Amino acid sequence: MAWFVGQSLVVIVLAFILGVAVGRFSARFGNVSTDAHRQADNAPESNGDELQRIEGIDAAVAAALRTAGIRTIAQLADSDDDAMREAMRAAGLGFVPSLSTWSRQARLVADRDAETAAR
Structure with a gap:
């Protein structure tokens, strides 16, 4: 169970970082x-x-x-x-x-x- 939580946490953090990067890119070039x-x-x-x-x-x-x-x-x-x-x-x-x-x-x-x- 601990392995699953650890893996899920990594995926969640990576998804968050990707979301922030995409948001900043679109804010800079899409406005x-x-x-x-x-x-x-x-x-x-x-x-x-x-x-x-x-x-x-x-x-x-x-x-x-x-x-x-x-x-x-x-x-x-x-x-x-x-x-x-x-x-x-x-x-x-x-x-x-x-x-x-x-x-x-x-x-x-x-x-x-x-x-x-x-x-």
């Missing part, structure tokens, strides 16, 4: 500043809705992109990752894991919209 949320709440709906067609772009991210001058799907498709990262940093947004796919997604959406308009 979205309140200023970015306020910008998103006050931003006009029409431009944000278009950018929000891209997976990973919410209202706060769309507001940050608009502030950086990226207002349309076509502009997003032509943007490079460094410009988008700088827009996120300037808005006080944390790590955005899907950022590297936004330009490709936007290009696909823009091409699909052009095909639909041509019909």
